Amino acid sequence: MKRFRLCRRAIPVLLLLAIVLPARADNDVITDFPGADVNIGERLFLETRFSQYFFTNALGDANAVVPGDPIMATLQTTNGSVPGPFAGQAMNCRQCHIVDEVGYGPFGNHTLGNRTYADFARRSPIPARDDGQTITPRNSPTLVDAVLPRDTPLFLHHDGQFASAHDLIIATLTGRNYGWKPEEYATAVHHIATIIRDDDGMGYLAVDARDSRFRVLETFLGSYQNVFAGFNNYLGSYIFDPRGLTANLISPQYRLDMRYASDDEILETIASLIETYLKNLTFSQATNGVDFVGVGTPIFNGSPFDVFLIKNNLPQRPATNETFAQYSGRLLQMVTALPNPQFVTDPADGLFETHTQKFQFGQVELAGLKIFLTGKDSPRGNGQANVGNCVTCHSLPAFTDFIFHNTGATQAEYDTIHGLGSFNQVDVPGLAARQANHNAYLPPTPNHPYATGIFETVPTQAQPGQVDLGLWNVYENPDFPAPQPGLRQILPRLMGVTPPQIENAEMLSQQFVFSGAKGPPDGIYYILASENALLPTTNWTIIATNTFDPQGHFNFSTPVAPGTAQTFYKLSLQMPTPAKALPRTIALFKTPTLRDLAHSGPYLHTGRLDSFEDVIRFYQDFSVKARLGEVRNADPELREIFLDDGAILPLAAFLRSLNEDYTD
Numbered sequence: 244m245k246r247f248r249l250c251r252r253a254i255p256v257l258l259l260l261a262i263v264l265p266a267r268a269d270n271d272v273i274t275d276f277p278g279a280d281v282n283i284g285e286r287l288f289l290e291t292r293f294s295q296y297f298f299t300n301a302l303g304d305a306n307a308v309v310p311g312d313p314i315m316a317t318l319q320t321t322n323g324s325v326p327g328p329f330a331g332q333a334m335n336c337r338q339c340h341i342v343d344e345v346g347y348g349p350f351g352n353h354t355l356g357n358r359t360y361a362d363f364a365r366r367s368p369i370p371a372r373d374d375g376q377t378i379t380p381r382n383s384p385t386l387v388d389a390v391l392p393r394d395t396p397l398f399l400h401h402d403g404q405f406a407s408a409h410d411l412i413i414a415t416l417t418g419r420n421y422g423w424k425p426e427e428y429a430t431a432v433h434h435i436a437t438i439i440r441d442d443d444g445m446g447y448l449a450v451d452a453r454d455s456r457f458r459v460l461e462t463f464l465g466s467y468q469n470v471f472a473g474f475n476n477y478l479g480s481y482i483f484d485p486r487g488l489t490a491n492l493i494s495p496q497y498r499l500d501m502r503y504a505s506d507d508e509i510l511e512t513i514a515s516l517i518e519t520y521l522k523n524l525t526f527s528q529a530t531n532g533v534d535f536v537g538v539g540t541p542i543f544n545g546s547p548f549d550v551f552l553i554k555n556n557l558p559q560r561p562a563t564n565e566t567f568a569q570y571s572g573r574l575l576q577m578v579t580a581l582p583n584p585q586f587v588t589d590p591a592d593g594l595f596e597t598h599t600q601k602f603q604f605g606q607v608e609l610a611g612l613k614i615f616l617t618g619k620d621s622p623r624g625n626g627q628a629n630v631g632n633c634v635t636c637h638s639l640p641a642f643t644d645f646i647f648h649n650t651g652a653t654q655a656e657y658d659t660i661h662g663l664g665s666f667n668q669v670d671v672p673g674l675a676a677r678q679a680n681h682n683a684y685l686p687p688t689p690n691h692p693y694a695t696g697i698f699e700t701v702p703t704q705a706q707p708g709q710v711d712l713g714l715w716n717v718y719e720n721p722d723f724p725a726p727q728p729g730l731r732q733i734l735p736r737l738m739g740v741t742p743p744q745i746e747n748a749e750m751l752s753q754q755f756v757f758s759g760a761k762g763p764p765d766g767i768y769y770i771l772a773s774e775n776a777l778l779p780t781t782n783w784t785i786i787a788t789n790t791f792d793p794q795g796h797f798n799f800s801t802p803v804a805p806g807t808a809q810t811f812y813k814l815s816l817q818m819p820t821p822a823k824a825l826p827r828t829i830a831l832f833k834t835p836t837l838r839d840l841a842h843s844g845p846y847l848h849t850g851r852l853d854s855f856e857d858v859i860r861f862y863q864d865f866s867v868k869a870r871l872g873e874v875r876n877a878d879p880e881l882r883e884i885f886l887d888d889g890a891i892l893p894l895a896a897f898l899r900s901l902n903e904d905y906t907d
């Protein structure tokens with residue numbers, strides 16, 4: 244969708260190209276560096292030779308044609324398997340993150356429909372090795388909006404294992420999804436670099452794939468070596484003058500001279516280019532939204548829901564200085580008070596090409612929106628009985644808060660296999676025991692290639708006790724240092740510690756007095772003081788340690804002698820130690836976006852739910868269980884969901900109104 248091909252800027256270039264270029268289907272050309280990086284990033288995303296299967300079958304020839312990896316012959320769907328779009332080849336990113344291969348656009352085979360860079364499987368099949376692993380532990384998520392700018396640290400994978408797309412890409416290319424075992428990391432790196440060095444640019448991907456999108460001016464020049472060099476002929480001049488002719492070039496910061504580049508430099512550059520491609524995958528936005536390289540604030544406009552907001556002059560995103568919670572509260576008030584809602588109808592306001600549903604937002608969708616936005620503190624208008632509380636975690640406008648919660652998805656799967664209540668019985672070690680025996684409990688990595696990963700496992704009848712605990716695998720795991728600072732930053736939110744409200748602060752006869760509410764009941768807080776408000780908190784002085792009362796109130800006073808320097812005060816909450824926090828990360832998973840869900844089912848990290856209605860019934864069930872105290876480590880917000888059967892139809896209609904025509 245967000246493939247920017249800027250043709251207007253370069254008319255003389257285009258004329259020249261019209262003569263030189265072999266016919267390109269889309270007949271336009273990428274004239275800017277970011278566009279070129281995205282293009283080569285996509286080629287690398289589709290590259291099938293980085294895999295361990297290719298490595299063992301090509302016998303050192305980077306351009307060999309090998310018999311296809313059997314895993315690529317088919318695609319798994321929830322109804323059996325279909326022919327794979329990359330049959331006859333080896334693993335690539337697109338096998339598990341499909342877009343239009345089996346769908347609508349010009350490249351699809353018009354069978355199963357488009358995807359938003361997810362696949363059709365509950366869990367994705369991986370290349371066979373002798374380790375018994377056959378599928379990914381989790382459902383493949385959409386990649387559209389996955390690296391959207393946000394006000395929280397970036398976490399990738401359902402469990403937040405990665406803090407950057409860069410690290411994720413390197414780990415994926417050299418990891419089990421590509422057939423590599425953890426102990427083969429060094430071999431993988433060298434093999435991948437060798438493909439880039441030795442590629443002759445004559446393969447199907449470089450020449451013909453996707454309507455020759457990756458072909459360069461003269462086919463024989465399309466080797467990675469040339470592209471990565473920016474067509475430098477190594478004698479100091481470009482094969483083509485890049486000032487006049489920038490088709491398919493590469494940004495200067497990514498140029499590599501293959502005569503000198505190390506394996507690591509090559510891998511780093513591949514990761515940067517694929518990352519540029521990922522940043523470019525966004526849902527439809529206004530032009531002043533996120534730009535090409537992912538900078539800016541998204542103003543979504545592609546779904547019937549977005550069109551409804553636009554038609555009714557409703558705010559499409561939080562105002563400056565407004566929190567997501569305040570924005571959704573305001574939006575709920577505004578939609579409840581709409582005197583005369585302007586509905587979205589098909590075809591007057593739009594129509595879908597990639598969905599069979601109508602492009603509409605009417606009464607039913609509006610009712611669903613209200614349930615979605617209603618939370619525990621919302622005013623209940625018109626006897627509204629249903630409280631979705633969905634927006635607390637699926638914050639608008641991206642429909643995710645980008646952090647982690649336990650909705651009960653892991654427990655639902657485990658208990659289905661091992662019996663009701665069995666997840667509560669799973670023996671999970673504490674921090675000290677876990678750190679003392681890394682291999683017994685934590686996932687395998689190149690540092691610990693023989694670790695069992697029993698808590699990052701698809702549960703099966705045969706292996707009681709093996710389950711997927713999500714964030715628990717990552718939190719304070721020394722093999723995953725990158726996400727730890729971000730996790731520390733969001734820890735108060737993960738622990739459900741919301742900042743207490745200061746209700747009163749005043750000077751009373753040479754005493755500074757302040758009081759408030761909504762602290763954690765009986766929780767500990769510190770009062771910090773500083774004469775300089777700008778100093779980092781760690782440099783403030785702790786002047787008192789107190790506890791909130793059982794209702795979460797606090798009250799503090801300190802004498803202030805007349806004439807002393809101005810002092811600033813801060814209230815700071817005591818956070819649980821890592822040992823205390825670890826059990827509370829059990830079964831937490833990252834909140835996914837809800838945009839265009841019809842293109843990314845089945846749902847949840849388990850891939851067990853097939854329809855929106857199934858997911859809503861799951862929330863009905865688990866909110867009741869959470870109130871009964873039957874959900875292990877339930878998110879407190881789960882208890883605040885109240886849905887009767889009348890909520891299913893409108894909520895599902897609302898989720899459908901978030902669909903859009905996502906095409907490549």
Ligand code: HEC
Pocket residue numbers: 288334335336337338339340367368369379380381382383384385386389398399400401402408411412415416420421517521
């Ligand atoms: C064999 C299937 C498979 C292949 C191949 C694969 N992925 Fe994934 N991808 C997944 C699965 C499954 C997840 C979820 C992983 C998890 O949470 O543990 C995922 C997660 C991701 C995410 C995180 C999204 C988010 O919102 O957290 C990104 C980004 C991603 N993949 C990019 C890639 C790239 C780039 C490649 C190629 C280098 C690739 N994937 C190859 C299956 C695959």
Ligand code: HEC
Pocket residue numbers: 615631632633634635636637647648649650652653832833834835836837840843845846847848849855858859862878880881884894
């Ligand atoms: C406490 C936070 C929270 C609340 C409240 C919440 N969700 Fe979720 N939602 C999540 C998380 C986290 C996941 C991923 C769970 C997993 O895969 O383990 C999720 C997953 C989903 C999915 C599946 C998406 C996918 O791509 O797999 C849908 C649909 C969904 N939620 C809709 C809703 C609706 C509708 C409501 C309100 C009734 C709601 N959620 C309330 C946090 C929440």
